[in-house]
Amino acid sequence: MDAFVFKGHICDSIDRNHLRILEHHYLVCEDGRCKGVFPTLPAAYAAVPVEDFGDRLIIPGLIDLHLHAPQFSFRGLGMDMELLDWLNTHTFPEESKYRDLAYADLAYSQLTAHLIRSETTRACLFATVHVPATELLMEKLEQSGLITYVGKVNMNRNGPMYLIEPSTVEAVRQTRKWLSDTVGRFSRTKPIITPRFIPSCTDDLLYRLADLRAEFGVPVQSHLSENLGEIAWVKELVPTAKNYGDAYRKFGLLGGDYPCIMAHCVHSDALEMEYLKENGVFVAHSPESNMNIASGVAPVNRFLDYGIKVGLATDVAGGSHESMFKAMTHAIQASKLRWRLLDQSVAPLTFDTAFYLATRGGGAFFGKVGAFEEGFEMDALVLDDSTLDHPQPLSVRERLERFIYLGDERNLYAKVVGGRRLF
């Protein structure tokens, strides 16, 4: 039996409207899974080592449902543009550098080091079109102890010749090679089919990616309804589709009997929401990115009310930072401006809901992940807020709430991913 017990103030989400806060409780982990939270340690675990974190908070690991590994290099840069200009000016030139494995090694080492010491325990990443660099990234992530899905990106049209895949045949050949190499190779790092977005992929490539998805039994991630110009473009490119989501659906890439993440969904209409719901798609809500490149704000509470699955994402480098604490504050702030400036029919996100999105919401993509219920995989963060000074007494709930505004990686005291201690 590989087991440990943490003692501290245990905080997790019960559902989108309710936090559970259990002070000075015992959190038991056995073989990588949670055995429960207890006010006194059950006799069955009397022999298990207990680490007492005192007055510190223990929360589930945070799940970043969408970020671009090669874009970490230019996080915080070039934010004075909208999506399509930003892609052509900043993103594509930078991504082309990952043909050079030495460059990829340097850049991905930096990203991985940041993710290890961050509050993220699991993530779904886009890499680039390049198979060697994508496999290198997967090796680095496997070594890191994080649990991730990584996608070799597919794009064979509407991008610069120096970056895009030269043909559908070649794209499929490379993608098959990559899937064969990686689908069973790692324990914590898995491949995920990753068409960049509809404008980047010809119809035949999209159909073939759906075939590869089925052949290898892997999930899918892409972008959906981020920007109005992009949506209009997809309407031209796939005139038979009822909307952008329907285009993915026609090509067999919108979930259903397999897991699927669609980033953004800022402008999804009622019909697209129906497709998202009936296909069990996870929306990767990326609020900072949607502010930075002026896309808008997804109506998260409307999605949740309707029964759509939603997780939270940094979307580096549309988002400037890998911090999921910052993603939580941005989600709350963006939702308040959406409510004030656009539409008072969708309530702003509360702290409780933002916490849910970053833990259980995105965690569900990985299975039983994102809370300290019995049987859940054990991702945990120990928060030390002792440097965030205050003159008055604060409740544990208050300390948790302010932590997302004031805390950063300096305040992470311990981190567990899938039962393994990273620090």
Add this chain to the structure above:
Amino acid sequence: MDAFVFKGHICDSIDRNHLRILEHHYLVCEDGRCKGVFPTLPAAYAAVPVEDFGDRLIIPGLIDLHLHAPQFSFRGLGMDMELLDWLNTHTFPEESKYRDLAYADLAYSQLTAHLIRSETTRACLFATVHVPATELLMEKLEQSGLITYVGKVNMNRNGPMYLIEPSTVEAVRQTRKWLSDTVGRFSRTKPIITPRFIPSCTDDLLYRLADLRAEFGVPVQSHLSENLGEIAWVKELVPTAKNYGDAYRKFGLLGGDYPCIMAHCVHSDALEMEYLKENGVFVAHSPESNMNIASGVAPVNRFLDYGIKVGLATDVAGGSHESMFKAMTHAIQASKLRWRLLDQSVAPLTFDTAFYLATRGGGAFFGKVGAFEEGFEMDALVLDDSTLDHPQPLSVRERLERFIYLGDERNLYAKVVGGRRLF
């Protein structure tokens, strides 16, 4: 002659649309004022000690035009409310604690310590109604080396009995005592007349504050048009005023021949803009606060086009953090959502404009402050971004731009306020 020279990459604003970046230049300070920026050191300064900061960036100090000192204790807390509820639930109970000088000592020591190590060199602060605690805050700030205006708050109606001033006579008596005590006492810390806002002060108190302002020759700060409920309330309270700004104007508290800061101005209409302009009022734009308590977003570029003076502010604790770097990113992000969700006639803020607001924009309230022009008072920050890793070469401009998204107080290498080195 008290002089020093800094060498490094000198970055400041020329105007709201143009940065000036001079690599490996010399910045000369004499008797607290800038003597200019030079590619080679002029012979006249050959004897002055030069500190070479190598590849680091040197920028003007950042100016926080509006924050609430007693609210620092609950920064990041209670953000799920709008203004008037938030005042009653969180703000007023906390502010009442500053009657206790021991509590004020602890809380203001924490705030001052944070401000010293922050990027803020000058600030305009609200204290509370309490004269002893306000004077204690002023003493601490004077010791810190920061340059500040501090206001004893006036409020004698529409607040809880445990906090508000019991009568106009008593409010005036206390305010006069405080002004007499402090108007000439410090070299870096000055009093500023501070009616909380119109709903908090009776008409007669507002008239008397205008008299005290003239008698002591001090500036004024208050809040204006932050929230729609507040604006409707002022319309009821001062029915003869054409708008909220006009109410201050009638009472003699909206600038004109003396300096005046009005925080927020989120919902100022054309007539209010005219009053702001013709009276030379500084708008303290507080973007994070305006997101957090769902007030909206001020049309900053419209204000600037019209000729209104605008500076930037954290508005702690409507804003969660004392960081002016964060205020800059929030200003940009909020302006993009305003553009996308509400009104495409006002362009989003660029990085250049946000930098201008945080330096020259607010600096002008303090005189010749906020740039490295000859004759300007010397506030400077040396930025060390060496921990913000990146795999590719970056220009100095790119390094500056990403710094506001990625940097924090750890990346501040040196700080000068009014010619004095703080660290």
